[in-house]
Amino acid sequence: MLQRSYYDMSILYCRSCGVDVSGEALFRQVTFAVEKGEKVGLVGPNGAGKTTLLRACLGEHPLESGEVFLTGTWGYLPQNPLVEDQGTVWESMLAERADLIEMKEQLHVLEERMAHTADEKVFAQYSALTERFETMGGYALEAQVRKILSGLGLTKETEHPIQHLSGGQKTRLALSKLLLRSPEFLILDEPTNHLDMDALEWLEGFLKGYDGAILVVSHDRYFLDHVVQKVLHLEKGGLKSYPGNYSEYELQRAVEETTLVREAERVSKKIARLEEYIRRYKAGIKSKQARGRESQLQKIKPVEVNKTPKSLHISLATGRRSGDRTLMLEDVSVEFPGRRLFHGVDVELRRGDRVALLGENGIGKTSLLKAIKGSLPYQGEIRLGANVKLGYYSQEHEELHGKGSIMDEIRGDTDLLDPEIRSLLARFGFVGEEVFKPVSVLSGGEKSRLALAKLFLSQGNLLLLDEPTNHLDTRMRDVLEEALQDYDGTLLVVSHDRYFLDRVVNKIARLTPEGLKIYEGDYSMYKAQVQEEEAASTGGSASSGTAVGTRPHEQSKETEREARRRQRKAQQLEAQIAELEEEIQSLEEQMAAVTSNYEKALELHKLFEEKKVLLDSTMMEWLEITEE
Incomplete structure (x- = not known):
C-alpha cells in the first residue's frame, strides 16, 4: 500500500536502491522521492556516485537491489551529451518538436x-x-526556439551546421533541445558547464519558472541556491535529504557535524572509562563488576565522524611582500590572424586587490592571463611591480608535467625531502599510497588538487587563476575559498563560480572588445550595479544642464539645498550602517553559540542573510550619495 501511494504521488520514487561498480558496492539502501513540480539538487563529493544514481534511476545502469518508479515524460542531459551532426542548429531545434x-x-x-x-x-x-x-x-514554436537559443548564447550559430560547433556549443544545443521539448521531469547532470554568466542567469530564471519537476547534479552552489527547494546529499554509500536551498543545506550539515563530533567525543570518553575499569579490576575482587562493564562495552558502538576534505586546511603563502603597485596594463590588446579579441585594456592592480575577470565566452579572458604570464603575444605594455612573483593556475592544468607519479610531479618543482612532500600532499587530500598514482590516470578533481599543491609551492604574491574551482567538489571549494580569504597577496581570477566570487573577490573587471570596466565589490554587488545601469539606460535620465529660464542665483541656492539634503541623508545612512553592523555581529555571536538547535540556527541564519543584504544596499546608497 505504501508503495502504491508513493508511486501515485511522486514522479520519481527510488526505494532501497543499491548499485555496484567493478564488483564493489557504490551505494546501498538509497531511498528518495521527487514530487511532481519539485526542484531537487543532488550533491556529494566526487566519486560518490551521483551520475551513476541518475543513470540507475533511468534504467541506464543496472540495480543490484531495490526498485525505481518513474512516471510521466522525462528528459535527461548527461555531462557529455551526444548531438547528431545533421542539419543546422535551427533545423535541429525544430526537429525536436516534430x-x-x-x-x-x-x-x-x-x-x-x-x-x-x-x-x-x-x-x-x-x-x-x-x-x-x-x-x-505550435503558433509560438519559432518564438520559443529563438528565446531558448538566445538565452543559452546560440543566436549567432542559428544557421551554422551542427558539425562545425565546438564541444561546448553542442552541449548548449543539447540543453536547448531538452528545454524546448519541455518534459514533465528534467534530469540534468552539470547543466551549467560551458555557460557564460549571462546564460547561467537566464537558465536559472527559466528553471525557476519551469512547471515540471527537476533533479539536478551541480557543483554550482549559487545556481543551486537560486533553483532548488530540496537537497539530496550522497556520500559513502548513503543518501540523506535536506529541505531548502544549498545555503540552508550547508547550515543543516554544519549543525549535524558539530553535534556528531560532540557525540563522538562523549562516546569515546565513555569507552575509555569502561576499558580502564576493566583493565584495573578484571582479575581482582571486582571481577564480576568488570565482566558486567565488558558486556556493556561490547554493546557500545563508536560514533564515526566522516573525515572529509573540509578537515583539510591549505594555505597559499607569499614568499615575499610585493610593492603597493603589483600589475600595470596600458593599452593592451590581443589578436589572432583575422580576429582581434580585445584592445584598449588599461588597469592597475594594487597589493591586496582581489579581482575577478568576467566577460562573454570567447572574449579572451584566458588569453589576457596568458599575456600577463608572458606565454602569449600581445600589443601594448604590461609591467609587474617591485618584488612581484607570479603564480599561475590553468584550467587545462598546463602546469602539470604529466609524467610519473604524484610524488614525481612535486619532486620536479621543489627541494623538499620525500617525507616533507608527503606531508604537503596530505594537506591537499593525497594520503597513503595515493601519492604514487600516475598523474596520467588522475581524475579532473585530483589534477586540480595537485595543481593547487604546485601553486602553493610557487609562493607567488600575484596569483593568476583560471577557473580554479572547476572539477573540485563543493567541500574542496570551501577549503580553497578559505585559503584565498587568508591570502595576503594580489589575486586576478577568471571564474564562472558566482558563489566563489561572492566569498573571495572585492572587485569585478568586465572585459569587452573595447577594454575593461571596473566595479567595486563582490559579484552580487556587481550585478546590482549592472541592473541599475540597465534601468537608467532604458528609463532615461534627467538632463544634467541648467533648466531653461533658471537664473544663476536661483540655481546656486538650489545647489546648496541639494548639498545639505545629501549631507543629512548621508548621516542617516551612516547611522543605519553602524546599527546594521552591530546587529550582524550580534547574530554571528548567537549563531556560534547555537549548534544543537537546528530550527533556531536556521532562523538566525535567515535573519543574518537579510541583514547582510540590507547592509549592502544601504552601503551602496551611501556611496552613491557621497560620490555625487
Whole structure:
C-alpha cells in the first residue's frame, strides 16, 4: 500500500536502491522521492556516485537491489551529451518538436481541402486540430526556439551546421533541445558547464519558472541556491535529504557535524572509562563488576565522524611582500590572424586587490592571463611591480608535467625531502599510497588538487587563476575559498563560480572588445550595479544642464539645498550602517553559540542573510550619495 501511494504521488520514487561498480558496492539502501513540480539538487563529493544514481534511476545502469518508479515524460542531459551532426542548429531545434511540425502540415492539408469543399467534417477536424495546435504551443514554436537559443548564447550559430560547433556549443544545443521539448521531469547532470554568466542567469530564471519537476547534479552552489527547494546529499554509500536551498543545506550539515563530533567525543570518553575499569579490576575482587562493564562495552558502538576534505586546511603563502603597485596594463590588446579579441585594456592592480575577470565566452579572458604570464603575444605594455612573483593556475592544468607519479610531479618543482612532500600532499587530500598514482590516470578533481599543491609551492604574491574551482567538489571549494580569504597577496581570477566570487573577490573587471570596466565589490554587488545601469539606460535620465529660464542665483541656492539634503541623508545612512553592523555581529555571536538547535540556527541564519543584504544596499546608497 505504501508503495502504491508513493508511486501515485511522486514522479520519481527510488526505494532501497543499491548499485555496484567493478564488483564493489557504490551505494546501498538509497531511498528518495521527487514530487511532481519539485526542484531537487543532488550533491556529494566526487566519486560518490551521483551520475551513476541518475543513470540507475533511468534504467541506464543496472540495480543490484531495490526498485525505481518513474512516471510521466522525462528528459535527461548527461555531462557529455551526444548531438547528431545533421542539419543546422535551427533545423535541429525544430526537429525536436516534430509532432508540432507534422500537425502544422496537417493543418495546411486541411486548409487546401476546405478551399475546394464545404464538408462540415473537414471544418470540424480543422477546428479541433487548430485548438490542439494552439494549446501545445505550435503558433509560438519559432518564438520559443529563438528565446531558448538566445538565452543559452546560440543566436549567432542559428544557421551554422551542427558539425562545425565546438564541444561546448553542442552541449548548449543539447540543453536547448531538452528545454524546448519541455518534459514533465528534467534530469540534468552539470547543466551549467560551458555557460557564460549571462546564460547561467537566464537558465536559472527559466528553471525557476519551469512547471515540471527537476533533479539536478551541480557543483554550482549559487545556481543551486537560486533553483532548488530540496537537497539530496550522497556520500559513502548513503543518501540523506535536506529541505531548502544549498545555503540552508550547508547550515543543516554544519549543525549535524558539530553535534556528531560532540557525540563522538562523549562516546569515546565513555569507552575509555569502561576499558580502564576493566583493565584495573578484571582479575581482582571486582571481577564480576568488570565482566558486567565488558558486556556493556561490547554493546557500545563508536560514533564515526566522516573525515572529509573540509578537515583539510591549505594555505597559499607569499614568499615575499610585493610593492603597493603589483600589475600595470596600458593599452593592451590581443589578436589572432583575422580576429582581434580585445584592445584598449588599461588597469592597475594594487597589493591586496582581489579581482575577478568576467566577460562573454570567447572574449579572451584566458588569453589576457596568458599575456600577463608572458606565454602569449600581445600589443601594448604590461609591467609587474617591485618584488612581484607570479603564480599561475590553468584550467587545462598546463602546469602539470604529466609524467610519473604524484610524488614525481612535486619532486620536479621543489627541494623538499620525500617525507616533507608527503606531508604537503596530505594537506591537499593525497594520503597513503595515493601519492604514487600516475598523474596520467588522475581524475579532473585530483589534477586540480595537485595543481593547487604546485601553486602553493610557487609562493607567488600575484596569483593568476583560471577557473580554479572547476572539477573540485563543493567541500574542496570551501577549503580553497578559505585559503584565498587568508591570502595576503594580489589575486586576478577568471571564474564562472558566482558563489566563489561572492566569498573571495572585492572587485569585478568586465572585459569587452573595447577594454575593461571596473566595479567595486563582490559579484552580487556587481550585478546590482549592472541592473541599475540597465534601468537608467532604458528609463532615461534627467538632463544634467541648467533648466531653461533658471537664473544663476536661483540655481546656486538650489545647489546648496541639494548639498545639505545629501549631507543629512548621508548621516542617516551612516547611522543605519553602524546599527546594521552591530546587529550582524550580534547574530554571528548567537549563531556560534547555537549548534544543537537546528530550527533556531536556521532562523538566525535567515535573519543574518537579510541583514547582510540590507547592509549592502544601504552601503551602496551611501556611496552613491557621497560620490555625487
